[in-house]
Amino acid sequence: MIILTGLVYSLYFMVLGFAARASYHLLNQSKLFIEKKTDFSAHALFLGIFLHTAIFNLFQIIGLSNSMALTFTMLGLGLGIAIIITQAIKFGFHVATIKPSKNNVITLLLIFTGSLAIYCNASLLPEMAWDSWMVWIGKANQWYQHGLATPVNSFDQWITHQDSIFNGSAHYPDALPLLYLLPKLFGWNSYDTMLVFYLIVFAMMTLLLVSRLERKSAPGYLQMLLVVVIYTTPLLNNHLMITGYADIWMAMFIVIIMLTLIDYHEKGDIGVGITLLCYLAMLPMIKLEGWVWLLLFMIAHLLVSLANNPHRFKFLGVFAALAIIFWFMGGLHLSLPFGNIVINSEKFEFLHLINARIAFTNITPEVLLGFFGQNNWSILWLGLPFLLISFWVTQHNKASQVAHLFFMLALACFFFLFYFTQASQWAKDLTALNRVVLQLVPCYIFLLFKMLIRLKGVATEKPSANPIS
Amino acid sequence: MRSRPLIFWTISIAMLLLCLFFPVNQTTKNSTEPLSLSSLIKVEPKFLTYLDNKFQATVVGKLTMDVKQEKVTQDLTDFDVFIVEGLDMDFNTQFSIQWQVDGISHSQSLNHNTKSITPIDFKTTDSEKIDNLQLVLQSTYQLNSQAAVPKTVSFSSIYFDHSSNQNIWEHQTTQWFAFNPVEINSINGYSNSYPLPLKDLILRLVMWLALNILLYLFIKLNGVHLIVSFGLAWLITTLPFISNFLKQHQQMLNAYPNGHKYINTLDENLFQLAQTIKVELNHLSAQSNAPIKYVILGSNQFEYLRLFYHLTEFNVGLSNRFLNINDAKQQKLIYILSNQYREACNNPQAEIWAKNRFSLLSQQPEYCLVEAL
Numbered sequence: 001m002i003i004l005t006g007l008v009y010s011l012y013f014m015v016l017g018f019a020a021r022a023s024y025h026l027l028n029q030s031k032l033f034i035e036k037k038t039d040f041s042a043h044a045l046f047l048g049i050f051l052h053t054a055i056f057n058l059f060q061i062i063g064l065s066n067s068m069a070l071t072f073t074m075l076g077l078g079l080g081i082a083i084i085i086t087q088a089i090k091f092g093f094h095v096a097t098i099k100p101s102k103n104n105v106i107t108l109l110l111i112f113t114g115s116l117a118i119y120c121n122a123s124l125l126p127e128m129a130w131d132s133w134m135v136w137i138g139k140a141n142q143w144y145q146h147g148l149a150t151p152v153n154s155f156d157q158w159i160t161h162q163d164s165i166f167n168g169s170a171h172y173p174d175a176l177p178l179l180y181l182l183p184k185l186f187g188w189n190s191y192d193t194m195l196v197f198y199l200i201v202f203a204m205m206t207l208l209l210v211s212r213l214e215r216k217s218a219p220g221y222l223q224m225l226l227v228v229v230i231y232t233t234p235l236l237n238n239h240l241m242i243t244g245y246a247d248i249w250m251a252m253f254i255v256i257i258m259l260t261l262i263d264y265h266e267k268g269d270i271g272v273g274i275t276l277l278c279y280l281a282m283l284p285m286i287k288l289e290g291w292v293w294l295l296l297f298m299i300a301h302l303l304v305s306l307a308n309n310p311h312r313f314k315f316l317g318v319f320a321a322l323a324i325i326f327w328f329m330g331g332l333h334l335s336l337p338f339g340n341i342v343i344n345s346e347k348f349e350f351l352h353l354i355n356a357r358i359a360f361t362n363i364t365p366e367v368l369l370g371f372f373g374q375n376n377w378s379i380l381w382l383g384l385p386f387l388l389i390s391f392w393v394t395q396h397n398k399a400s401q402v403a404h405l406f407f408m409l410a411l412a413c414f415f416f417l418f419y420f421t422q423a424s425q426w427a428k429d430l431t432a433l434n435r436v437v438l439q440l441v442p443c444y445i446f447l448l449f450k451m452l453i454r455l456k457g458v459a460t461e462k463p464s465a466n467p468i469s
Numbered sequence: 470m471r472s473r474p475l476i477f478w479t480i481s482i483a484m485l486l487l488c489l490f491f492p493v494n495q496t497t498k499n500s501t502e503p504l505s506l507s508s509l510i511k512v513e514p515k516f517l518t519y520l521d522n523k524f525q526a527t528v529v530g531k532l533t534m535d536v537k538q539e540k541v542t543q544d545l546t547d548f549d550v551f552i553v554e555g556l557d558m559d560f561n562t563q564f565s566i567q568w569q570v571d572g573i574s575h576s577q578s579l580n581h582n583t584k585s586i587t588p589i590d591f592k593t594t595d596s597e598k599i600d601n602l603q604l605v606l607q608s609t610y611q612l613n614s615q616a617a618v619p620k621t622v623s624f625s626s627i628y629f630d631h632s633s634n635q636n637i638w639e640h641q642t643t644q645w646f647a648f649n650p651v652e653i654n655s656i657n658g659y660s661n662s663y664p665l666p667l668k669d670l671i672l673r674l675v676m677w678l679a680l681n682i683l684l685y686l687f688i689k690l691n692g693v694h695l696i697v698s699f700g701l702a703w704l705i706t707t708l709p710f711i712s713n714f715l716k717q718h719q720q721m722l723n724a725y726p727n728g729h730k731y732i733n734t735l736d737e738n739l740f741q742l743a744q745t746i747k748v749e750l751n752h753l754s755a756q757s758n759a760p761i762k763y764v765i766l767g768s769n770q771f772e773y774l775r776l777f778y779h780l781t782e783f784n785v786g787l788s789n790r791f792l793n794i795n796d797a798k799q800q801k802l803i804y805i806l807s808n809q810y811r812e813a814c815n816n817p818q819a820e821i822w823a824k825n826r827f828s829l830l831s832q833q834p835e836y837c838l839v840e841a842l
Contacts, residue, residue, distance in 0.1 A: 121714065124721035126729035128612065128653060133778055145782045155788050162760060162800060166786035168769065225700055232707045237714075242656050372675065373668040378706040379699075382675050386682075435656075452699075455692025 002123070005188045006196020012077065012182075013048030019080030020047055022087035024271050032087060034095045039211050042204035043275065046256050049179070049201075050278040053285050056148070056178040063149040070185045103220030107210050107227055114231030115199045122199075122241045127191045132244020135169040137191060139177035142167060144184045175285040176246050195243045202240060205252045206230050209446050212259055216450060217459040226449050233445070235376040235438055247435045249286050253279060254293055255442040258403045261297070265399030289436070291353050292413060300406040304398055348421065361424035363433070370433045377441070383448045390451045400450075407447060410440050473690045481681055481698060488677040490637050493669075501547050501631040510604065510627075511535040523555060526622045528562060528606045536602040544596040548629035550640075551577070553585040555625030560650060560720035561609050562620055569601040576605075580666070581648035581716075586640055589629070611653050613724045613733055645670050645709045648716050653732075667709060674702045736775050742835055743779035746805060749831055749838060750783050753803065761801040764788055766810045776807065791822050794841045802841040803830065811837055 021044065025032040034040045055076060059069045087093070127133050139152060142165050151164040158166040179197075183190040209230070210223045218226075231237065239248040260276045263269075280297060283290030306315045326332045331344025339351030349355040371381040391404045414436055418427040426432035453459050507524070510517060512534040518525045526532055551566055558564060564579040570593045579587045591599055606622055632640060647666040678698065685695045731737040754761055763785045767773030777787045785805075794802050804827065806814060813823035814837035827839035 117714070121718050121721065124718070124725060124729065125612075125651070126725070126732045128732050129656060130653075130774075134774055138778060138781070141778075141781050146784070155786055158786055159762065159792060159802075165784055168774075168787065222696065225696070225703075228707075229703060232703070232710060234710055237710075238656060242651070245656060369665075369668075372671050373665045375665070375667040375671060375706070375710070378710075379671060379674050379678065379702050382678055452692070452696055455695060457691035458693060458696065 002189065002192040003119075003196055005183065005186075005193040006200065009183060009188075009193050009197050010045060010200045013052060014041055014044045015048070015077060015080050015084070016051045017044030017047030017049075019083045020051060021271070022084045024274070025091060026083060026087050029091060031091050032093045034093055036098060036211060037095065038204075038207045042208045043256075043260075045201060045204050046253070047275060047278055049175075050282045052182070053175040053178050053282065056181070057174065057285075060149050060174075066144065066148050066185055069148050073182065073185075101220075103214075103223060106220070107207075107223055110224060110227040110231070111203050111206055114227065115203050118231075118237060118240045119196070119199060122195055122243055123192070125242065127244065129242050129244035131246065132191075135167070135172055136176040136244060136246065137180050139167055139169075139174070140180035140184055140190060143177065143181055148181065171288075173285045173287060173290070175282065176249065191243070198240060198243055198248070201252060202248070205255060205442065208259055209255065209442070209449075212262075212446070213449055213453070216453050217461075218449065218453050219458065219460050222449060222452060222458065226445070229380070229445060230442065233377060233380060233441065235434060236441060239438060245435070246287050247438045250283070250290060250293070250439040251442050253282050253286065254439060255446060257283075257297060258406065258443050258446065261301075261402055262399040265397070265402065288353070289439075293410065293439070296409045296413065297402075297406055300402050300409055304401045304405055307401070308398060354417075354421070356421035356423070358420050359422075360420055361418075361427075363418050363424050363427040366427045366430060366433060367418075370427075370430055370437070374430070374434070376434050377437075380441070380445070380448075383451075384444075387444075387448055387451055390454070394454065403443075404447065407440065407443055414440070473688050474694060477684060477688050477690055477694055480684060481677075484680050484684075485677050485701075488673045488680070489670075490641065491673075492637060501634065502543070503552075503634065504541065504543050504545075504548065504629040506536055506604070506627045506629070509537045509540055511537050523557075523623045523625050524627070526606055526624075528608060528620045528622055529618075530608055532606040534604040534606075536604065538600065538602050545599050545602075545629065546591055546594055546596045548631055549589060550630050550632050550635065551579065551587045551589045551628075552630050552635075553579060553624045553627050554583075555623070556581070556583055556585050557624070558606075558622040559620060559723055560648060560716055561613055561723050562622060563605075563607050563609055564622070565605045565607070567601070567603045567605055568599050570598050574601075580643060582643045582646060584639065584643055585647075586635065586643040588632070588644075609650070610733055610735075612651060612721075641669070646712050648720075649713050650720055651717050667706065670709070671706060674705060678702050732775075735771070739772065739775045740779050742807070743776060745833070746780065746836060746838075747782075750780075750803075753830070753838070754783075757801055759799065759801050760784075761803055762786060763803050763805060764792075765805045765807070766791060767808070772808060776805075780805075791826060792841060793826065804839050804841060805836055806839060807836040811835070814839065 018040075021040075022032055055073070056069070059072065064072065127137060132138075142152065143150065146165050151161070152167045152170045153161055153164045154168075154170045155166055157170075158164050180190045180194055183193040206227060210226060213223050213226060236248070236251075239245055257276065257279045260272060260279055264272045264276050280294055283294045306312055309315065326343075332341060333344075334341040336351070340349050341351065342349040346358055347356070348358055370376060372379075388408070391408070396404065417423045417436075418433060423432065512532070516527050516532055517534065526534075553564070556564070558581065560581070564581070564585070565576050566579065566587075566589070567574065567576045568591065569575070570591065573592075575592055577587060577589055579585050593599060604627075608620060644666050649666065681695065681698045685692075731740060750763060761784070763780070763783050765773055765777055765780070765785065765787045766789065767776075767787060768789045769787075773787055777785060791804065792802065794800075813820045814829055814832050817823040817825070817827070817829075825842070827841055830838040830840055
């Protein structure tokens with residue numbers, strides 16, 4: 001029953017995402033081209049998650065009751081199905097028939113085995129993740145009891161505002177509680193449904209990664225190794241087994257954004273661009289640090305655009321001049337209506353995201369312990385120096401440059417945060433140190449395997465769509 | 470150059486064996502004889518019996534076994550490993566060795582394996598300073614909703630030894646395959662314990678892979694060979710991981726034989742407490758004309774957070790500050806005092822924060838309800 005509700009719930013998101021794609025083609029009066037069914041389903045699922053979150057946020061804003069929210073959701077689902085049928089009748093779908101290879105079947109079996117093994121352990125565990133029962137399921141429980149539109153406040157606000165409810169993490173974004181809420185409204189066990197849902201979404205992400213490696217001419221054994229690595233990386237496995245943390249969602253969306261960004265640069269399709277924007281918008285809806293990753297994606301995109309611009313040296317000159325001016329002025333101090341930007345040798349403040357005193361703390365022993373000693377990542381981080389070197393010594397197209405640059409910026413931010421701010425306390429206790437890294441790991445694994453394809457004699461002889469990548 | 474792969478793999482496998490089994494930080498102390506504790510354990514006989522060539526310890530919650538140190542003639546600091554052979558223990562029990570040095574307590578959890586070999590650092594070089602040496606068997610209740618049922622732990626021998634007396638293969642593999650349980654804080658890292666069982670293996674494999682990469686660059690052969698070596702290294706770390714994963718499955722089956730409605734016994738008790746409180750809160754809500762806000766007085770600890778979780782059907786908050794009704798603006802403010810805060814209901818004048826701040830509504834053995842003035 002639990003597996004069934006999880007599957008039905010996944011199907012709901014896929015229908016939402018599929019309907020969004022179909023409506024785009026309906027408006028353009030064009031045929032919907034489905035190149036690979038697994039890729040299409042995966043993207044439909046992720047897009048559906050965004051749509052669900054956005055729609056439920058809208059329900060909260062307009063103050064719908066739970067029963068009305070459920071009614072509108074069912075109506076929305078019906079509308080989605082109607083759009084898909086209309087598209088099918090009016091313009092149709094073009095589904096490419098790709099005969100599954102032996103490699104595809106083995107890969108699917110590996111993913112299924114990995115998911116099943118994790119399910120066997122996870123289904124025995126109670127809802128034990130603190131973040132989950134206090135914040136994610138916690139908020140969903142509260143909305144279920146008091147109404148979806150009831151404002152959630154911190155203690156000081158709650159005590160003075162009537163008709164609001166209290167949650168210790170009221171300022172956290174709402175995407176994950178909204179994912180937990182709908183099964184509750186259906187009367188299902190939301191924890192167990194979400195456990196299956198986590199595994200399905202993760203499996204879809206893995207399928208997309210494998211598919212992308214295949215497109216880059218990765219041999220079958222490398223695709224299978226990727227699946228094995230993803231499912232047996234201890235902390236990834238642990239986060240799926242102990243269900244309820246948001247970091248794994250950030251990890252999945254970051255890697256999906258990276259893949260979609262590569263697609264967008266390679267195809268230049270507006271539909272892909274819109275999908276990319278939806279995925280990017282999802283980041284701050286999951287966790288607060290999503291704003292940082294969102295900014296880094298934008299910065300990476302901007303820097304790569306500038307680096308490929310014929311006037312890049314002029315831009316570099318202007319940037320260097322500004323840096324020198326700010327240096328002489330004692331740093332950058334900007335007061336904006338939506339927060340301050342202060343960067344100097346003593347303080348780093350960026351809007352409401354971070355306001356930290358700069359002080360160096362040596363956390364190298366903890367970094368080494370977290371990266372290697374605790375067996376969170378097995379031997380994965382040995383590849384980092386090679387990945388960084390490969391970025392500089394090999395030629396990449398613009399899409400790949402953005403992906404690599406994002407990863408390097410994210411890693412630089414990570415090290416800055418833990419070495420130079422008070423966040424070092426969470427490195428010292430080996431907590432956030434591991435969990436923030438987790439958000440980047442699927443993306444790192446993908447880049448690592450992409451690098452391995454470039455080794456002599458590894459790529460299959462099948463002609464690649466993009467020889468430089 | 471067909472011989473290149475052969476050369477690569479011959480050197481590579483030789484390096485792998487060397488990296489895996491090269492003894493590091495091992496001092497040679499051939500003269501050290503093992504110190505058996507079999508006859509040195511001091512415990513009530515009913516809790517430790519010898520049957521079928523095995524010691525059978527009965528654990529009800531916790532069993533502490535003192536070691537008769539006065540009968541130890543050898544220097545304890547000569548030993549660097551503690552060994553338990555034939556260990557048979559369920560995955561929700563922890564076996565540890567505890568001692569004191571200059572009044573400071575130290576503890577070391579023993580590796581959970583049939584032959585358990587655990588590195589020991591006494592934190593002193595002077596054997597005379599080591600006292601209160603104890604063996605402790607303890608049921609863990611962090612993730613367990615079972616009552617404290619008696620458990621039997623058996624072992625055939627138990628002794629201190631020096632690592633140089635041990636077979637290096639056995640010494641390494643028992644570390645790598647040591648059990649790492651699921652705990653409430655497991656998510657922060659695969660293993661928070663010390664010594665880290667797989668640290669040594671990972672560092673050895675990292676060294677091997679680094680050498681392999683150099684060899685690959687030097688011999689200049691097909692990249693497939695490098696990927697195979699990466700896959701092999703991954704497999705070596707994955708085997709202990711999968712073994713542990715299966716043991717964790719057993720741990721959870723034992724911990725939650727009847728399903729997992731509650732995290733642990735404490736959580737179940739808090740749920741029962743919440744049910745009792747709910748009856749009173751429903752009554753109070755029905756009687757009042759003004760809106761009521763309920764506040765659990767407490768900190769961000771498991772006891773208070775779970776009570777809050779079980780009471781979310783009410784408009785409930787959690788704070789460690791006691792506020793007056795003026796702060797709540799036109800709303801009744803009713804506090805739920807449990808644990809140490811409940812004492813204030815007995816004698817409000819004794820607590821500074823409670824003095825003339827509330828009127829008592831209800832007093833129960835586990836909690837009381839007060840209305841802020």
